[in-house]
Amino acid sequence: HVSEARVWEEAEEFVRLFHRENPHAGDPRARLAAVRAELAETGTYRHTPEELVHGARVAWRNSNRCIGRLYWNSLRVRDRRGLTAAEDIAAECFEHLREATNGGRVRPTITVFAPDAPGRPGPLIWSEQLVRYAGYGDHPSVTVGDARNRPLTEALLGLGWPGGPGTPFDLLPLVVQGVDDKPRWFETPADAVLEVPIRHPDGRDDWADWGLRWHAVPAISNMCLEIGGIHYTAAPFNGWYMGTEIGARNLADTDRYNLLPAVARRLGLDVSSDRSLWKDRALVELNRAVLDSFDRAGVTIADHHTESRRFLSHLEREERKGREVGADWSWIVPPISGAATPVFHRTYEDRPSATAYVHHEGAQE
Numbered sequence: 001h002v003s004e005a006r007v008w009e010e011a012e013e014f015v016r017l018f019h020r021e022n023p024h025a026g027d028p029r030a031r032l033a034a035v036r037a038e039l040a041e042t043g044t045y046r047h048t049p050e051e052l053v054h055g056a057r058v059a060w061r062n063s064n065r066c067i068g069r070l071y072w073n074s075l076r077v078r079d080r081r082g083l084t085a086a087e088d089i090a091a092e093c094f095e096h097l098r099e100a101t102n103g104g105r106v107r108p109t110i111t112v113f114a115p116d117a118p119g120r121p122g123p124l125i126w127s128e129q130l131v132r133y134a135g136y137g138d139h140p141s142v143t144v145g146d147a148r149n150r151p152l153t154e155a156l157l158g159l160g161w162p163g164g165p166g167t168p169f170d171l172l173p174l175v176v177q178g179v180d181d182k183p184r185w186f187e188t189p190a191d192a193v194l195e196v197p198i199r200h201p202d203g204r205d206d207w208a209d210w211g212l213r214w215h216a217v218p219a220i221s222n223m224c225l226e227i228g229g230i231h232y233t234a235a236p237f238n239g240w241y242m243g244t245e246i247g248a249r250n251l252a253d254t255d256r257y258n259l260l261p262a263v264a265r266r267l268g269l270d271v272s273s274d275r276s277l278w279k280d281r282a283l284v285e286l287n288r289a290v291l292d293s294f295d296r297a298g299v300t301i302a303d304h305h306t307e308s309r310r311f312l313s314h315l316e317r318e319e320r321k322g323r324e325v326g327a328d329w330s331w332i333v334p335p336i337s338g339a340a341t342p343v344f345h346r347t348y349e350d351r352p353s354a355t356a357y358v359h360h361e362g363a364q365e
C-alpha cells in the first residue's frame with residue numbers, strides 16, 4: 001500500500017527523468033502540475049503512452065539481476081491498460097507469446113495490463129511464467145515433470161483442471177485473477193508455444209529417444225512493474241533465454257529435472273566419485289546440447305560468454321551517458337564457468353530504483 005505523498009514523490013522523479021531523457025517532450029512543469037492535480041483529485045494518475053513505453057524500458061535498465069540489459073531501449077511495449085477481465089488478459093498473453101516468438105527470432109516484449117488503483121487492486125497472473133511445465137507427484141523426491149511447478153500444478157488441479165497426459169513436459173494452463181474476480185485457468189493454445197527438442201550436438205548416442213525439450217520463450221508473468229509510483233500488477237515480459245538457464249539450472253538442478261546423473265551415464269562417465277568431475281563434464285555437454293538444439297531450430301538463444309560481453313558493453317555505454325548501472329553479482333555471474341566470463345572479475349553496486357520490476361510482496365522468491 002503506497003501513501004499519496006509517496007506516489008507524488010515517485011511521480012515527480014519519474015516525470016523529470018522522462019523529460020530529461022526525451023528532450024522533445026519539452027518543459028516538465030506543465031505535466032508535473034497536471035499529474036499533481038490528477039493525484040489530488042483521484043488518488044492516482046495515468047501515464048501517457050510515451051511515458052509508459054519509456055517507464056517499462058527504464059525499469060528493465062534498472063533490473064540489477066539482469067545480464068541482458070544492453071538492448072533495454074528497444075523493448076516492445078504492448079499497451080493493454082484497458083483490460084481487467086481474466087479472459088481478455090489470458091487472450092492477450094497468448095497473443096504476446098505469438099508476437100514475441102516471431103517464428104524463432106525472439107523479440108523482447110512486454111504487455112501492460114490495468115494498474116492498481118485506489119479501492120481497485122490490479123489483476124494478477126498467478127503463473128510465474130506464461131509457459132510452464134507441470135510437476136506431478138506428492139513426494140518431494142518423486143516428481144514427474146518440473147518440481148518447481150508442483151505448487152502451481154496442485155493449485156490448478158484444485159481449480160478443476162483435469163491434468164495433462166502425465167509426460168515430464170505437460171504444458172500448464174495460465175492462471176489469471178482478473179480485477180475483483182476469482183483465479184481462473186486457460187489452456188495455452190498450441191500455436192502460441194514454440195518448443196525446441198534437445199538432442200546431443202554430436203548426435204553420438206542419440207538423445208532423441210530421451211524426449212528432452214524446452215520452450216523457446218521465457219516470459220515472466222508474476223512480477224509487478226512499478227513506474228513513478230504506479231503499480232502495474234500484471235505486466236508479463238519476455239526476452240530470449242541464455243543457454244545456462246536451461247542447461248545449468250532448469251534441466252540440472254536436483255529440485256528441477258535433475259538430469260546430470262543420466263547425462264553422465266549416457267556419456268559413459270565415472271559417477272562413483274566427485275573427483276572425476278563427472279558433474280562438470282555433464283554440465284558442459286548438456287549446455288552444448290541446449291545451444292546447438294536452439295541454433296538448429298532457428299530460435300534465438302544467448303551463450304553466457306556473449307551475454308557477459310554484451311553486459312560489459314552496456315556498462316561502458318551507460319558510463320559514457322553519465323548513468324550508474326546497479327547489478328547483483330550473484331545473479332549476473334553465470335551458473336557455470338563463472339571466472340571464465342568477464343562479469344566475474346569485478347564488483348557492482350546493487351542499488352534499488354523506484355521504477356523497476358519487483359516481486360509482489362509475500363511472493364515465494
Ligand code: HEM
Pocket residue numbers: 056060063065066067068069071075108109110237238239240241242245302307331357365
Ligand atoms: C533480451 C534478452 C534477455 C536476457 C538474455 C536476459 C537474461 C537474464 C537472466 C539470465 C536473468 C537471471 C534469471 C535467473 O537466473 O533465473 C535475468 C533476470 C532478470 N531480467 Fe533479464 N534478460 C533479458 C531480457 C529482459 C527483459 C526484456 C526484461 C524486462 C523488460 C528483463 C528483466 C529481468 C528481471 C526483472 C530479472 C530479475 C528477475 C528476478 O528478480 O527474479 N530481462 N535476465
Ligand SMILES: N=C(Nc1cccc(CNC[C@@H]2CCCN2)c1)c1cccs1
Pocket residue numbers: 218219220237238239240241242245
Ligand atoms: N531470460 C530470461 N530469464 C529469466 C529472467 C528473469 C527471471 C527468470 C526466472 N528466475 C527464477 C529461476 C528459478 C530459480 C532461479 N531462477 C528467468 C528472461 C525472462 C523474461 C525476460 S528475459
